[in-house]
Amino acid sequence: MAAAAEPTRRRWIRLSPMLVDTLLGYLVAMAVSAAVLTSPLAVGSASWPAYVFALGFGVVLLWRRRHPVPVLLVTFLGICVYYTLDYPPIGLALPMAAALFSVAEAGRVRIGVVVSLVLVGLAVYFQVAEGRAAGELLGYEVPPVVALMGASLALGDGTRSRRLLQASQRERERQTRLEQQHRAEQLRAEERLVLARDLHDTLGHALAVVSLQSAVATESLPERIPAAQQAVGEIRSVSRQAMAELRDTVTRLRSLDSTDRTAVGLDGLPTLVELARGSGLQATLRGDEIEVSDEVGLTVYRIVQEALTNVIRHADATAVGIELRSRGDRLIVTIADDGRGVTSAAELVAGNGIRGMRERAESCDGQLSVAGSGPEGGVTVCAVLPSRQADQGRP
Known part of the structure; x- marks a missing residue:
């Protein structure tokens, strides 16, 4: 029962991508909300718009499969607007990870890399402009962010490569089956030709000899034995009929796949x-x-x-x-x-x-x-x- 239920579960998940995207969006929204909630800069009810952004970062992921690049750009703009409004910090990689994974899975790794570099560059620029030490940023804060973004891109690209490999393997298996079927058809055709030759060479020769000898016997028998002449005549007639049918059978064996069959x-x-x-x-x-x-x-x-x-x-x-x-x-x-x-x-x-x-x-x-x-x-x-x-x- 468990073995039978496992393929059903896998198929149901595979046929329900919306469920997967909904759960992913929910997790991203909860993670961003948790970052807002635990931030020391969150001040009571004044930070409620930050939770709206957290919800938006999750909802936009519902379109990540059909429109991965627009989802990435919307997430990028959302982060820029979020920090422009001076809401509690939530990091850069947390809301961007799922969007970066999606563009890489769709084969758009370069766009993901460019957007990631632009976002990190803007973050470093504005923080340095506010008085943060560039060395501290580049030495402690930026590397983990870059590493997480890179991991998201690598994971998405790896998923895409695995799917392409599986599709290529299925195509190779299909081609192998077609080749095996073709070889089997060729073997059957060769067997039919061998059978046709055997029929022609053995039965054909025997019937031809019977027909010839019956003709000789008919001419050699005296006129006073009409019954024997009739019997030999019937043998000759039957052998001729058998020869005609044998030729027809051999012809149909040699052209079994032809649409022009006579019988x-x-x-x-x-x-x-x-x-x-x-x-x-x-x-x-x-x-x-x-x-x-x-x-x-x-x-x-x-x-x-x-x-x-x-x-x-x-x-x-x-x-x-x-x-x-x-x-x-x-x-x-x-x-x-x-x-x-x-x-x-x-x-x-x-x-x-x-x-x-x-x-x-x-x-x-x-x-x-x-x-x-x-x-x-x-x-x-x-x-x-x-x-x-x-x-x-x-x-």
Whole structure:
């Protein structure tokens, strides 16, 4: 509790300079009043105007932050008028200290030095003119006054230097953070380029070989094996499609910060359906005509692509249906098959494919669920996405 209260107190004091100036003015007024009260030259009620001057020396400090030089000059003139009216002595440094500190804190040390020297010179001149020994004044009275004024100026200048140093340190820390962020962005960009090269060099090469060999196999197979030719043709078609998507992914990785991004979307769903049909499935696509952002369109495409892959690889299905429906500002995508379904809830535990579909849906502020269709078998994947979401990463 105490540790939590300490920053609050410091902040409150820092945000309340008027309170600090009021207390400082009060202390100066009380100190000058005490000097008047204890002076042997104070004569009863005849010295009451001196207390008015003491109050003025304190009140003027309320403007020391905004107008340090005028406050110093007003204090200087006030002292001159005070002694001209022959009021009880209050010294020179006592009412001047706070004003000198303020001008030094504002970076006006030279003005403070000049005003201090002029005030001390006038005091020495008039006292010598009244018969005081110059040696006594310069040897005993003037040095403490000069030392106190100098200390006030030094303290104010030191406070200003400390604040400038703190501000410079904060600026250096800010620049360091910016440089670290810039380096981190450069590292991420380099990682993306490495990933893009790896994808292109490994998967790209493999898919290119698959496409080439499937073309050779298609030409080499005899005409009496149409099923084998069809299968090899589907392999070639799928490899070409994968190559196109791989090139698109590599391009987007290399220019991830670019505003000109092109990617597959809802218009690519018919191609996925044709590929599923080529694998022996009775695939259908139906639904509403819906306009969505590029980001949502890509998400739908990837979810349907992964769902169809799971059906082809694991479901032992004969048919799969894809349906898109619009409900207000939501897009509902359903992929249902008539495969073997699931025998336990454990089979629906998210693997990499299901996890990836769910993460893609959540990245667009959507949801995805996977469930068995019922006792007749089959699995239904349902994604609910915002149909009007703006493209992420675009200005």
